[in-house]
Amino acid sequence: MASFLPKDYGYVILSGVGGAFALNIFLASRVGKARHERNVQYPTLYSTTDDQFNCVQRAHANYLDTLPFFLSSSLIAGLEQPRATAVCNVIYLIGRLVYAHGYYTGDPSKRNRGAFMYIGFLGNVGMALYAGAKMIME
Numbered sequence: 001m002a003s004f005l006p007k008d009y010g011y012v013i014l015s016g017v018g019g020a021f022a023l024n025i026f027l028a029s030r031v032g033k034a035r036h037e038r039n040v041q042y043p044t045l046y047s048t049t050d051d052q053f054n055c056v057q058r059a060h061a062n063y064l065d066t067l068p069f070f071l072s073s074s075l076i077a078g079l080e081q082p083r084a085t086a087v088c089n090v091i092y093l094i095g096r097l098v099y100a101h102g103y104y105t106g107d108p109s110k111r112n113r114g115a116f117m118y119i120g121f122l123g124n125v126g127m128a129l130y131a132g133a134k135m136i137m138e
Contacts, residue, residue: 005079011086012078019093020071027060027100052106059100059111070121077127080134085124092120 034040034056040047047053070092078085095117102110 006082008082008086009078012074012082012089015086015089015093016071016074016078019089020067023063023093023096024067026097027063030056030100030104031060055103055106055108058108059103063096063100066121070124073121073124073128076131077124080131081127085127088120088123088127090120092117092124095120 034053035042038047038050038053040050040053046057074085074089077088095114097114099111099114099117102113
């Protein structure tokens, strides 16, 4: 493998890319199940009559909104701090799962139970910015 990558970078790949992929499959499957159970046909993105379906759809859509920032900051942060990045990845992904389950209750305010995901998310953003600044200063 590329010798310029840190020894523990595999943890970043497994937790970030692998975890993000697995969570996406789970969230997408929940939307598919909700579509079937609530008879919301494609190409309808959001129901005009079923807020419960919309909560399931929003949990997945909100995850997709942040996914590029999560993955890019994770992959960059991991160049400097692979183990800390992997920990942040796990915190973020578990928080996202808790966020989704809160949304699935039909009460959107319960999604905030997963707000701790931002510890992982912002941790990665901070480490990525640090890595960038360090590159410029060297």
